[in-house]
Amino acid sequence: xxKLVFPQxxxxxxxxxxxxxxxxLRGKGQYTDDIQVPGVLYAGLVRSPYAHARIKKIDFEKVLxxxxxxxxxTGQEITALTNPVPKNLYEPYNKIEDYCMxxxxxxxxxxxxxxxxxxxxxxxxxxxxxxEVEYEPLDPVVDPEKAMQSSSSLVHENVPSNLVWExxxxxxxxxxxxxxxxxxxxxxxxxxxxxxxxxENSVVIADYDEQRESFxxxxxxxxxxxxxxxxxxxLGIEGEKIRxxxxxxxxxxxxxxxxxxYLILLALLARRxxxxxxxxxxxxxxxxxxxxGNEVFYDAELAMQKDGTITGLKARAVHDEGAYMRREPxxxxxxxxxxxxxYNFKNLTMDIRCVATNKCPVGPNxxxxxxxxxxxxxxxxxxxxxxxxLDPVEVRLKNFVxxxxxxxxxxxxxxxxxxxxxxxxxxxxxxxxxxxxxxxxVEARKFGRYIGVGFVMGxxxxxxxxxxxxxxxxxxxxxxxxxxxxxKINPDGQIVAAVGSSPQGQxxxxxxxxxxxxxxxxxxxxxxxxxxxxxxxxxxxxQSGTYASRFAIVGVGAVLGAALKVRxxxxxxxxxxxxxxxxxQLELEDGRVFxxxxxxxxxxxxxIARTAWVDLAKLPDDIEAGLFAHxxxxxxxxxxxxxxxxxxxxxxxxxxxxxxxxVDVETGKVKILRLVVVDDAGKRLNPLIVEGQIxxxxxxxxxxxxxxxxxxxxxxxxxxxxxxxYAAPSAADFPTFEVDYVDNPSLATPWGARGAGEGGGSPxxxxxxxxxxxxxxxxxxxxxxxxxxxxxxxxxxxxxD
Amino acid sequence: xxxxxxxxxxxxxxxxxxxxxxxxxxxxxxEVAGLKGTHVGCDTSNCGACTVLMxxxxxxxxxxxAVSADSKEIVTIEGLSRNGELHPxxxxxxxxxxxxxGYCTPGMILSAAHLLAKNPNPTDAQxxxxxxxxxxxxxxxxxxxxxxxxxxxxx
Numbered sequence: 020x021x022k023l024v025f026p027q028x029x030x031x032x033x034x035x036x037x038x039x040x041x042x043x044l045r046g047k048g049q050y051t052d053d054i055q056v057p058g059v060l061y062a063g064l065v066r067s068p069y070a071h072a073r074i075k076k077i078d079f080e081k082v083l084x085x086x087x088x089x090x091x092x093t094g095q096e097i098t099a100l101t102n103p104v105p106k107n108l109y110e111p112y113n114k115i116e117d118y119c120m121x122x123x124x125x126x127x128x129x130x131x132x133x134x135x136x137x138x139x140x141x142x143x144x145x146x147x148x149x150x151e152v153e154y155e156p157l158d159p160v161v162d163p164e165k166a167m168q169s170s171s172s173l174v175h176e177n178v179p180s181n182l183v184w185e186x187x188x189x190x191x192x193x194x195x196x197x198x199x200x201x202x203x204x205x206x207x208x209x210x211x212x213x214x215x216x217x218x219e220n221s222v223v224i225a226d227y228d229e230q231r232e233s234f235x236x237x238x239x240x241x242x243x244x245x246x247x248x249x250x251x252x253x254l255g256i257e258g259e260k261i262r263x264x265x266x267x268x269x270x271x272x273x274x275x276x277x278x279x280x281y282l283i284l285l286a287l288l289a290r291r292x293x294x295x296x297x298x299x300x301x302x303x304x305x306x307x308x309x310x311x312g313n314e315v316f317y318d319a320e321l322a323m324q325k326d327g328t329i330t331g332l333k334a335r336a337v338h339d340e341g342a343y344m345r346r347e348p349x350x351x352x353x354x355x356x357x358x359x360x361x362y363n364f365k366n367l368t369m370d371i372r373c374v375a376t377n378k379c380p381v382g383p384n385x386x387x388x389x390x391x392x393x394x395x396x397x398x399x400x401x402x403x404x405x406x407x408x409l410d411p412v413e414v415r416l417k418n419f420v421x422x423x424x425x426x427x428x429x430x431x432x433x434x435x436x437x438x439x440x441x442x443x444x445x446x447x448x449x450x451x452x453x454x455x456x457x458x459x460x461v462e463a464r465k466f467g468r469y470i471g472v473g474f475v476m477g478x479x480x481x482x483x484x485x486x487x488x489x490x491x492x493x494x495x496x497x498x499x500x501x502x503x504x505x506x507k508i509n510p511d512g513q514i515v516a517a518v519g520s521s522p523q524g525q526x527x528x529x530x531x532x533x534x535x536x537x538x539x540x541x542x543x544x545x546x547x548x549x550x551x552x553x554x555x556x557x558x559x560x561x562q563s564g565t566y567a568s569r570f571a572i573v574g575v576g577a578v579l580g581a582a583l584k585v586r587x588x589x590x591x592x593x594x595x596x597x598x599x600x601x602x603x604q605l606e607l608e609d610g611r612v613f614x615x616x617x618x619x620x621x622x623x624x625x626x627i628a629r630t631a632w633v634d635l636a637k638l639p640d641d642i643e644a645g646l647f648a649h650x651x652x653x654x655x656x657x658x659x660x661x662x663x664x665x666x667x668x669x670x671x672x673x674x675x676x677x678x679x680x681x682v683d684v685e686t687g688k689v690k691i692l693r694l695v696v697v698d699d700a701g702k703r704l705n706p707l708i709v710e711g712q713i714x715x716x717x718x719x720x721x722x723x724x725x726x727x728x729x730x731x732x733x734x735x736x737x738x739x740x741x742x743x744x745y746a747a748p749s750a751a752d753f754p755t756f757e758v759d760y761v762d763n764p765s766l767a768t769p770w771g772a773r774g775a776g777e778g779g780g781s782p783x784x785x786x787x788x789x790x791x792x793x794x795x796x797x798x799x800x801x802x803x804x805x806x807x808x809x810x811x812x813x814x815x816x817x818x819x820d
Numbered sequence: 821x822x823x824x825x826x827x828x829x830x831x832x833x834x835x836x837x838x839x840x841x842x843x844x845x846x847x848x849x850x851e852v853a854g855l856k857g858t859h860v861g862c863d864t865s866n867c868g869a870c871t872v873l874m875x876x877x878x879x880x881x882x883x884x885x886a887v888s889a890d891s892k893e894i895v896t897i898e899g900l901s902r903n904g905e906l907h908p909x910x911x912x913x914x915x916x917x918x919x920x921x922g923y924c925t926p927g928m929i930l931s932a933a934h935l936l937a938k939n940p941n942p943t944d945a946q947x948x949x950x951x952x953x954x955x956x957x958x959x960x961x962x963x964x965x966x967x968x969x970x971x972x973x974x975x
Binding site: 036037039040041043044045046047048049050052053140141215216217218219220267268269270271272299301302303523524525526707708710711714715716717718719721741742743747748749750751753755756 | 840842843847850855856857858859860861862863864866867869896897898900901906910913914915917919920921922923924925926929944947948949951952953954955956957958959960961962963964965
C-alpha cells in the first residue's frame with residue numbers, strides 16, 4: 020500500500036457546496052420517521068413520574084379494552100428476554116445492571132417502565148395514559164455530595180455505595196509545586212447540566228424476520244456499529260443477525276450516541292408483535308430521558324509564581340452521573356486528554372468521583388468531558404491573574420506550549436500535534452482590539468456601565484484512542500480507532516464510495532466526493548457517495564459512526580486508502596492496455612489515464628472499469644477482476660504509557676474565543692457585544708463545512724452559558740422538560756460572531772487535518788471570563804458555567820454584603 | 821369520536837382524508853398527504869420545524885388541527901421549488917451553507933418566505949426576529965441569516 024497522501028489537492032481544501040443539500044432543501048431528505056415500513060405498528064412508552072420508586076404493580080386491564088392494542092411489555096419481563104448491557108466498571112460496581120426498561124424500581128423521572136404497541140400513533144398515546152402503575156416512592160438521591168454519605172439511600176442496592184467509580188491521578192510533584200508557589204488560588208466551581216438537544220428526537224423502527232431469526236433496525240443512532248455489541252449482548256444473538264440503517268439524521272451532537280437501549284427495546288417489541296414497530300420520541304421524553312451533558316462540581320487550586328508561571332493544579336471533581344453509567348466514566352476520564360489544555364505546567368492531581376443519582380444519565384454532549392476541564396483551567400488562570408494584577412492574556416502567552424516545542428508530550432501523556440497557541444490568541448486579541456476595549460471599559464465605568472472582555476482557550480482531542488478504556492478497567496481489551504470505506508468504479512464508469520460513518524449534518528457525502536475526486540482525477544460531481552448508512556451496503560468497523568470529531572481523521576483515512584487502492588489498480592490495468600507502459604510514466608486526469616510524454620495515448624477510467632469487470636480476457640493474468648477496494652484505516656495509536664498516562668487522541672484541535680460583554684448590574688442581564696473565535700483545525704478539508712461546525716459549536720456553547728440548563732428540583736423532578744422551559748436560543752438571542760483561522764497543519768495526520776467542530780468549550784467559557792472582568796470593580800468572580808441574571812445578581816449581592 | 825372529512829389544497833393539489841378531529845395538521849401532511857418534508861421537533865410550537873404556509877402566512881402545523889385547516893391552501897417545502905428549479909431562498913441556503921442536518925430547514929425556509937413577502941429588504945435584526953420562532957441547533961443561525969439576506973438581495 021502506498022502512503023496515504025492525496026495525489027493532488029484540487030478539490031480538497033476548497034469550499035465545495037454540499038451535495039446533500041439538494042435533497043434536504045427540497046424536503047426530500049429521509050429521516051427515520053419518514054421511512055415507510057409496510058404494516059408498521061407504534062410503540063408508546065410508559066415512563067416513571069418518580070425519580071426513585073419501587074414498581075409494585077403494572078396493570079394493563081384498561082389498555083386491553085381499547086382498539087388497536089397489539090401487545091405490551093414490562094420491565095419484569097425484560098430480565099427473562101435480555102441480558103444487561105455490559106459496562107466498563109470495576110468490581111463490585113460492574114454488578115449494576117442496565118436494561119432497556121426499569122426492572123423492580125425506577126431510578127429517574129422518565130425511565131421507561133412499560134411499553135404498549137398499537138396500530139397507530141394516536142392509539143399509542145391513548146394507551147400509555149391508561150396503563151396503571153403502582154409505585155412506592157423512595158428517597159430521591161439528588162445531591163451527589165450527600166449521595167456519597169453512608170446515610171444516603173442507594174440508587175443501586177446491589178452495590179455498596181453511590182460512589183460508583185473513583186480515580187485518583189497524580190502527575191509530577193504537586194506538593195513541591197504548591198509549597199514553592201507564590202500564590203495559590205482555591206475555589207469551588209460548577210459546570211452545569213445541559214444538552215445539545217438535536218432538533219430531531221430519537222426514532223427507532225425495528226422489524227423481525229422469524230425465518231432468518233434476524234432483525235432490521237432503522238434509527239437515528241449516531242453509531243449503530245459501535246453500539247452493536249451492546250445490542251447483540253442484550254438480545255443474546257450473533258453479530259450478523261442485525262441489519263442497521265441510519266438515513267439522514269436531524270442532528271446528534273453526541274446525544275444520539277448512546278440510544279442503544281431503545282434499539283434493544285424496539286427489537287424486543289417487534290419480535291413480540293410479529294410486525295415492524297416504530298417509536299418516535301417526543302421532545303419531553305428526549306429532555307427527561309435521552310442523555311444529558313456532564314454536570315461537575317469542582318474543588319480546585321492553582322499554584323502560580325509572581326510572574327504568572329503556572330506551576331500546579333489540584334482538583335477534586337464530583338460528577339453527578341445520573342442513574343446509570345451508560346458511557347461514563349469516559350467523560351469524567353476525558354480530563355486526561357485535556358488536563359493541561361495548551362499550557363506547559365507539569366504538576367497536577369485529579370481526584371475524580373462519579374456518583375450515581377436519581378437523574379437522567381449523562382454522556383457525550385459536544386465536547387464531552389473536554390469543555391469541563393478547559394472551563395476549570397481557564398477560570399483558575401483568570402482568577403490567579405487578577406490576584407497577581409497580571410494581564411490574563413499575558414499570563415496565557417507565558418504559559419502556552421510553544422509551536423517549536425511540538426510535538427509536545429504533556430504530563431498526562433497527550434502528544435500535542437502542532438499548532439501555535441500564542442498566534443491564535445494574539446489574532447483574537449487583534450480582532451477584538453483589546454487595548455481599545457480596555458479603554459472603553461474604563462470610560463464606560465464612569466457612566467455606571469460594566470463592560471468586560473475575556474479570552475479563553477478550548478481544546479478538543481480527537482478521535483478517541485479506545486485504550487482509554489484501560490484507565491477505567493485494566494482488563495479492557497481495546498485500543499486505537501478504525502473506520503472502513505470502499506470505493507469502486509462500476510462497469511459503466513460510475514464511481515461510487517461508501518464509508519462507515521453515519522453523519523448528522525457534517526456533509527460527509529461532499530467530503531467523500533472531494534477525496535475520491537482528487538484521488539481518481541475526476542470532478543466531485545462524478546462521484547456518488549452513498550447517503551446515510553446501511554450495514555448491508557456500507558462497510559464498517561466496530562468503532563464506526565460519527566462522533567468525537569473523528570471523520571477528518573479515520574473517515575478520511577478510510578476513503579483515501581480505498582480510493583488509492585482503486586487508483587493503483589486502474590493504473591496497473593491502464594499500463595497493460597497501453598502496451599505495458601511504465602506506471603510512473605502515467606498521468607490520471609479528467610477521468611483518463613494517459614502517457615505523460617504522449618497525452619493522446621490514453622484510456623478512460625470507464626474503459627478501464629469495463630475491462631476490469633466484463634472484458635476480462637484483456638486483463639493482465641495476475642490481476643483480480645473488478646475495480647473495487649475496501650480499506651480499514653487505523654491511525655497510529657499506542658497503548659497507554661502506564662495506569663494514568665497515554666495519548667488518547669491523535670489531533671488536538673483548539674480555538675481561542677474572545678468576547679466583549681456588558682453586564683447590567685441592576686438586572687443581572689449579560690449582553691454579548693462581540694464574539695470572535697480563532698480556530699486551528701489544521702488543514703480545512705472543506706472550509707465551508709468547517710466554518711459551519713465552528714458556528715454550530717458557538718451556538719450550543721453560548722446558548723449553554725446564557726440560556727440552557729437542565730434543572731432538577733429537590734425531589735428529582737426535571738423542571739425544564741420542554742422547549743417552553745428549556746430555552747433553546749433563537750436567532751434573535753445571538754450576536755453576529757466573527758470567525759478566523761490560523762492554519763497549522765496537524766503533525767499527526769498525513770493530510771494535516773484535525774477533527775473540528777466541538778469547540779472545546781471556548782465560546783461557553785469565555786462568558787464566565789468576560790462577565791468576571793466586567794464585574795471586577797465588585798470583586799466578583801464567576802464560578803458557574805451557567806450565567807443567568809439570577810446568578811449574576813446573587814454574586815453581586817454576595818460581593819456587596 | 822367519529823371521523824371527519826377534510827379537504828386541503830396542498831401545493832396546488834387537492835388532498836382529502838377522513839380523519840379524527842384530533843389529528844394535527846402536521847400528521848395530515850405527513851401521513852395522509854405523504855409529504856414528509858414537514859418535521860416535528862418539539863410538540864409545543866416552540867421550534868418551528870413544522871412551519872408551513874397557510875394562505876401565505878407561516879403557521880406551526882404541530883399545533884393546528886387538520887379539521888381547522890379544512891378548505892385552506894397550504895404550501896409545504898415540497899411546493900416551493902418548481903420544475904426542479906430551486907426557489908431563490910433555497911438557492912441562497914445552498915450557496916451560503918445555511919443548513920447542516922437539514923431538519924429545521926423546511927420550516928426555516930418557509931418562515932423566511934413569509935418574512936420576505938412582508939418585508940423584501942429586511943435588516944439583520946429584522947431577519948433574526950423574523951425567524952425567532954424557528955430553532956436551529958446546528959448552525960448558530962449566522963449562515964441562515966446570511967442566506968436570507970442574500971435571498972432578499974437576489975429576489
